[in-house]
Amino acid sequence: MSAAIEESRLIINRAKAIAAMGLVERDYEGFNVVSPGIKKETFRIFRDEQGRVRCNCAEYEERAGEAPRFRCEHILAVKFHLEPPDEAVSPIAVSNDPARAEDEDEHQLISMPFVETLKELSQAVSPDLVKQRIGWRDRAGREHEVDYVEWHAVADLLDRICPDWTHQVTGVKQIGDFVAVTASITIKGVMRQGVGTGSAYDEKGIKKAEHDALKRAAVKFGVARELYRKEEDAAPHRNGNGVTTAHTQFPSEPVAKTMADLVTPKQLVAIRAIANAQRINAEAECQALLGCRPEELSRRAASAFIDHLKSKTDETAEARHAG
Secondary structure, X not given: OOHHHHHHHHHHHHHHHHHHOOOEEEOOOOEEEEOOOXXXXXXXXXXXXXXXXXXXXXXXXXXXXXXXXXXXXXXXXXXXXXXXOOOOOOHHHHOOOHHHHHHHHHHHHHHOOHHHHHHHHOOOOOHHHOEEEEEEXXXXXXXXXXXXXXXXXXXXXXXXXXXXXXXXXXXXXXXXXXXXXXXXXXXXXXEEEEEEEEEOOOHHHHHHHHHHHHHHHHHOOOOOHHHHHHHHHOOEEEOOXXXXXXXXXXXXXXXXXXXXXXXXXXXXXXXXXXXXXXXOOHHHHHHHHHOOOHHHEEHHHHHHHHHHHHHHHHHHHHHXXXX
């Protein structure tokens, strides 16, 4: 084995170890990679003005001058963090040979047409990335959950599928106590925009607005679009009797397919408590609506079932009030 191949193997193995140890962290401008050594040095991975990925470590600065396509262990750690390698593949298959690695990346970018990119981006988001938050309150003051993904999960998805994507903040406008941020994402020459809002009086609110704008721009390329569609479907409306109800949208496959997607203990407690308060048999109601027991539900189906039970409670309360 030549010295060059052995060196590449060592760099790749170190990069895999760094990624596996969780020492890669993303922020809005790039990545920070912590060295696993005693000194615990932190190195910055970023794109320069020409869009080339760079690292501020001494090895990269020294070797990139002679070999502009060189990738240090920190850059490769980010690559493995975004897309974990298949361990069944020989290390030579993910060689650190600069020219080969760069040519493979460029080939992937050129060979995937824009329509195929959209198809990849529109795939359902992994359940592990979906989180819940309070989306809205009904007239009775009850809170309703909606699903969402964090901005860095969206950015990681874009990095993996179309690593040449770019983004830009194109507008910031204060409206009373709120700030509205407009951001654009460009993929293969196609630009789409999104708008996010947040508090105008603190940095957290402004960052929230920027992150939401990024996600909403990504939705226009298909990223996590099903989550936004579900949120709109769950918005409150009034029925023919003037009673506010929640239009509950149950997923087509309510039974959890993996343990990670299984209904949480907190959701089961909520189902039992709401059903008991309304004198509803939770088991029978779940079987009638979804054809399974509450313990078999996915997290998304459980959230929809909770909204269904809450809406039945609200309808009864408002009907009594109207009477």
